[in-house]
Amino acid sequence: MRDGEGRGGRPTAALPVVVAAALYGWAHWYFAGPNPPSAAVAVAVGSVLGTAACALYFVRTHGSGALFGVLFLAVGLLLTVTAADRAAGRAEVAVCVVREAHSQVQGSYGEGGPPAKTVHRLVLDCPGGYPDELKDDRPLAARGEEIEVAYDARRRVAPEPAGGTSAWVPAVWAALLLAGATLIAARSPAPGT
Template sequence: MAALGVLVVPLGAGWLTYLWADWSLRGGTGTPRFVALLGGIVLAAVALAALGALFRETGTAAGFGLFLLVLGMGAAWVEVADSTTRSEVVSCAVVGKVRQSHHPTFGEGAPQAKTLYHYELDCPGGLFPEFSSETKADPEGAVDGEGGRIRVAYDPDRRMDPVLASENVAIGSPVIPTILLALSALASLVAIATEEREGEGV
């Protein structure tokens, strides 16, 4: 029973995370971002508790399986976010010159160094007075690098950050979360099998 459970829990948790993220981020529900994230956290907590209970049932400690479960569920969430496009696009006037800020890395394991481009915008309805992107836009109609207009894609329900319209594309892939969740199930099965063999050898 425990062996079946450690297969069902990771894969089922990943699928439920995907469905929840898809419904809350892509659907026309207007779900606030914090509610969507809270739902994902609750799903992760339930999945961890279920897998932990199966380990306790067999007397097995399998932290690696639990770790991979969290990574897999997180990757499933990121995959949905990355494959979701913003439904609205607005053309905004750029006020003044584009500013840059440099963010260096701090050694192995730290986020990669990046440059952010900051725009002061005049958008219809006062949307996005300030906007930042890792990609430098080429404002249409700019004179000597100042002014012009850029197109910004955004989610009316503010569930995702705005991006340049040229970057409003789906880039997600289900491959990584599927691999991580499968490895979580495999690691859990190996841990239980190892525990059973050790018990038989006593």
């Protein structure tokens, strides 16, 4: 067996890219495809694919970097799904009136945990009745104001403010983490070394 073709090496180094592409395709089909699977099937298949990839990566990657590689792979795959969600079409835009505006502080538990987070929830009156609410981490409008909301008429992705979030940020982070996992797998020692 040549060096680099045992547990680590090239076959495992290709795993993050292959699995990320498959997971992105699966998520994109669910979020934007014409005949997607049900939400339960989409989550189940995505979870099995991600878990199996992480397990296979950990088993095949040797050395102390295996744990970090699995962490990079897992977070990279989650960010891949986030990028697919944000890239999904929210083709409809509605001008809605804010009926109610609520803010709730979600506390942090434990010492050294993340800081408290404020979630802003708007109850909306939109033409046709949908969307009926919008959640964000920043205040978007006050009661009685109008707001433009982009949404998917098939209700597969959550509504967001028109001109809202971009898929580039999670896509770039996913690429960096998956590249890290790939590098760790490529540098993994062969068994018996």
